[in-house]
Amino acid sequence: MNAMTSISVAPDVALDSADDLEAALRHIGATRYHxxxxxxxxxxxxxxxxxxxxxxxxxxxxxxSTIPIKDAVVISRFRDRATRVEWRHRISDHDGExxxxxxxxxxxxxxxxxGLDAGYVESTEGILPATRFAVEAYVHFVRDRSPLEAIxxxxxxxxxxxxxxxRISGMLEHYDFxxxxxxxxxxxxxxxxxxxxxxxxxxxxxxxxTPEERRLVCNALIFKTNVLWVQLDALHHAYVxxxxxxxxxxxxxx
Amino acid sequence: MNAMTSISVAPDVALDSADDLEAALRHIGATRYHxxxxxxxxxxxxxxxxxxxxxxxxxxxxxxSTIPIKDAVVISRFRDRATRVEWRHRISDHDGExxxxxxxxxxxxxxxxxGLDAGYVESTEGILPATRFAVEAYVHFVRDRSPLEAIxxxxxxxxxxxxxxxRISGMLEHYDFxxxxxxxxxxxxxxxxxxxxxxxxxxxxxxxxTPEERRLVCNALIFKTNVLWVQLDALHHAYVxxxxxxxxxxxxxx
Numbered sequence: 001m002n003a004m005t006s007i008s009v010a011p012d013v014a015l016d017s018a019d020d021l022e023a024a025l026r027h028i029g030a031t032r033y034h035x036x037x038x039x040x041x042x043x044x045x046x047x048x049x050x051x052x053x054x055x056x057x058x059x060x061x062x063x064x065s066t067i068p069i070k071d072a073v074v075i076s077r078f079r080d081r082a083t084r085v086e087w088r089h090r091i092s093d094h095d096g097e098x099x100x101x102x103x104x105x106x107x108x109x110x111x112x113x114x115g116l117d118a119g120y121v122e123s124t125e126g127i128l129p130a131t132r133f134a135v136e137a138y139v140h141f142v143r144d145r146s147p148l149e150a151i152x153x154x155x156x157x158x159x160x161x162x163x164x165x166x167r168i169s170g171m172l173e174h175y176d177f178x179x180x181x182x183x184x185x186x187x188x189x190x191x192x193x194x195x196x197x198x199x200x201x202x203x204x205x206x207x208x209x210t211p212e213e214r215r216l217v218c219n220a221l222i223f224k225t226n227v228l229w230v231q232l233d234a235l236h237h238a239y240v241x242x243x244x245x246x247x248x249x250x251x252x253x254x
Numbered sequence: 255m256n257a258m259t260s261i262s263v264a265p266d267v268a269l270d271s272a273d274d275l276e277a278a279l280r281h282i283g284a285t286r287y288h289x290x291x292x293x294x295x296x297x298x299x300x301x302x303x304x305x306x307x308x309x310x311x312x313x314x315x316x317x318x319s320t321i322p323i324k325d326a327v328v329i330s331r332f333r334d335r336a337t338r339v340e341w342r343h344r345i346s347d348h349d350g351e352x353x354x355x356x357x358x359x360x361x362x363x364x365x366x367x368x369g370l371d372a373g374y375v376e377s378t379e380g381i382l383p384a385t386r387f388a389v390e391a392y393v394h395f396v397r398d399r400s401p402l403e404a405i406x407x408x409x410x411x412x413x414x415x416x417x418x419x420x421r422i423s424g425m426l427e428h429y430d431f432x433x434x435x436x437x438x439x440x441x442x443x444x445x446x447x448x449x450x451x452x453x454x455x456x457x458x459x460x461x462x463x464t465p466e467e468r469r470l471v472c473n474a475l476i477f478k479t480n481v482l483w484v485q486l487d488a489l490h491h492a493y494v495x496x497x498x499x500x501x502x503x504x505x506x507x508x
Contacts, residue, residue, distance in 0.1 A: 005379035006501035007386075032500050126258035128489065132261070133387040140394055203376035224499075226383035229499055233384065237491040241276075245483055246286050247260035247476075 001139025004031070006226065008219050015214035018205035024218050025201075029159040032225040035166070039232040043241065044166055046174025050114065053175065055239045057111045058249055059131040059231060062124050064107045064185075066135045068094040070142055074154075086199060093192050106185035113182035120204035126249035130234035134227045141223060148213060150204065152204050152220035164189050201205040258285070260480065262473050269468035272459035278472050279455075283413040286479035293486040296494065298420055300428025303358075304368065305505025307429065309493045311365045312503055313385040313485060316378050318361045319440075320389045322348040324396055331401040340453060347446050360439035367436035380503035382457070384488035388481045395477060402467060406458050406474035410482065411451035418443055 003010050009028070014020045034040060043056060071090040078084050096102025111121045120126060142150035164186040171178045202207050208214045238244045239251075257264050263282070268274045289293060296302050297310060323345040332338050350356025365375045374380060396404035420438040425432045462468045492498045493505075 004382055004501050006499065007379060038497070065284040100399060125261060127260060129260055130384055130387070130484045133384070133481075133484060135395065136389040137390060140390065176301070226499075227387075230384045230387060233488065233491055233497065233499060234484075236497065237487055237495070241495055242492065243292070243487065245260065245480075245487060247258050 004028075004222070007222060009155055009215060009222065013215075013218070015211040015218070019210075021205060021208060021214040021217060023177075023199065024214070025155060025158070025204075025221055028218060028221050028225065029156070032222060032229070033159045033163075034225065034228040035159065035163045037229060037232040037236075039236045039240065040163070040167075044170030046170070049251075050175075050177050051254065052239045053171075053177075054111075054114045054116055055249055057107070057114055058116060058121055059127050059235060061104075061107055061111055061121050062113050062127050062131050062188050063135050064094065065104050065124075066124075066139060067103070070139050073139060074147075074150045077142070077150055083147075083203075091195065094135065100184075103185055105189070105190065110182045110185060113151055113179070114177065122200060126247075128234045128238055128248050129245060131231050134230040136228045138224070141220075142235055145220065146160045146216065148204065149205055149216050149220040152208075152217040153224040154200045155197065155204070155217075155221045157193045158201060160193040160197070161190055164193070197234075258282075258476070261334065263469060263476065267469075267472070267473070269465040272462075275459060275462060275468040275471060275475045276366065276455065278468070279458075279475055280414070281407060282472060282475050282479065285411070285412060286341075286476060286483070287413040287417075288479065288482040288486055289417045291483060291486040291490075294417070294421075294488045298428075300423030302425070302494075304429075304431050304506075306493045307425075307431075308365075308368050308370055308505060309503055310489055311361075311368055312370060312375055313381050313489060315358075315361055315365055315375050315379050316385050317389050317485065318348065319358050319376075319392060321357070324393050327393060327396045328401075331396070331404055337457075344450065352438045357439055357442070360442065364436045364439060367433070368431065380501075381394060382488045382492055382502050383499060385485050388484040388488075390400065392478070392481045395474075400470065402458065402461055402476040403470050405454050406462075407469040407478040408454045409451065409458070409471075410478050411447045412455060413449070414447040416446055418447070442486065 001063045009024060013024050015024060033244070039056075043053065048056075071087060071094075075084045075087050075091075078087075092102060094103040096105060108118055108121065112118055138153065141153055145153075168183050168186050172180060172183065172191060204217045208217045238248060267278050269278060293310075295482065302310075308406060325348075329338050329341050329345075332341075346356065347462060348357040349361060362372055362375060366372055378386070392407065395407055399407075422437050422440050426434060426437065451454045458471045462471045492502060498504060
């Protein structure tokens with residue numbers, strides 16, 4: 001069993017330096033990030049119908065709207081003021097201000113543009129139970145694990161810009177029910193994610209000082225890739241293979 | 255949207271008495287319990303191969319081995335000594351004593367009888383991430399919600415005996431790699447579950463005193479049916495439809 005498992009890097013991965021760590025993290029991204037999931041191939045390649053894209057956006061809203069809660073928990077883990085100050089903009093990136101929009105409102109533009117009622121989306125009553133469990137696992141993780149692991153679990157942002165770029169062009173090209181004004185969430189994240197990822201990568205390179213700590217950092221990233229992968233598996237099972245669980249959103253006409 | 259959602263009973267369900275509550279709970283069981291999941295039809299009807307039954311038993315081990323942890327959290331929520339005393343046997347039902355087996359060891363007999371290495375099973379390194387998230391959601395639920403909801407989430411036991419009886423006869427009849435000695439977990443639960451379910455049902459009938467409290471009890475049971483359903487959806491997607499996520503158990507010969 002000398003290989004990466006569902007929750008751990010392989011026991012023989014070299015983790016003797018910050019460069020070793022970064023190489024291991026990039027390998028995890030290259031093999032486990034959700035750009036590799038078949039559902040994304042369908043989404044970006046124009047292979048889904050409007051109801052399936054609605055289901056994706058509806059479920060993903062729960063993830064988006066939980067991110068500032070997750071980041072508030074991360075901040076709460078640090079007595080070090082400088083880290084709290086550095087992390088704080090993540091909350092406003094998603095929550096905006098009372099008179100200006102943030103990432104959550106941008107996501108609601110997408111769901112509304114897709115024809116979903118905003119009240120229904122915000123109620124989260126129709127999301128897949130697996131979406132809820134995966135997203136809540138992320139909040140619990142940053143609360144219950146070490147502060148180092150809490151920061152490490154954000155490292156999927158290293159791999160997000162390529163995915164967002166592919167999504168913007170793919171969805172605009174293939175779906176006539178998508179126009180550029182509803183895609184502002186992703187265009188904005190193209191600027192935000194790299195800045196955030198750079199900080200988190202520098203942080204773990206500096207603060208993971210032993211092979212065992214570097215292993216925890218790797219496993220935190222694996223955990224996070226699972227949070228993302230499980231959401232797409234659940235969407236694929238429900239809305240591509242047709243096994244919608246009881247009480248979840250049913251696209252119009254089904 | 256006047257119907258049961260993925261997380262809530264319908265807003266117009268009558269919950270004005272203990273009898274109303276019990277009727278609503280039995281309706282949730284009749285429509286959401288995982289005996290209705292297609293994966294159980296395949297499992298009990300002899301339609302799975304040995305690798306698929308291994309995957310089910312391997313993943314379900316994580317659920318079984320987490321139950322005494324969940325029950326310890328439930329006990330920790332009660333200042334009332336009588337409730338703690340009543341709940342305590344659930345831990346020993348699963349953990350046994352140092353010199354006599356409990357439910358977890360009985361489950362390991364099943365996985366070992368299926369040819370899985372006990373160390374691999376106990377490591378939980380090969381389970382599906384969705385299994386982990388669903389099971390951990392159960393522990394978080396009984397920690398974070400009210401004590402009344404913590405007890406209510408155990409009410410799926412009302413519906414377990416029929417399922418266990420069907421499983422014992424179906425699996426013994428259809429699979430030559432299953433013999434009665436590895437099925438002792440289920441035969442034992444035929445005695446334990448009804449006793450436990452009777453207590454929990456009496457408890458919620460007595461302690462949920464308003465329609466709003468009865469609604470919380472119903473939604474706790476819906477939550478728990480989701481914990482069980484998500485596990486089977488994930489097994490079905492991975493091992494029936496063939497989408498095994500990165501790092502998870504791969505049956506021999508695949």
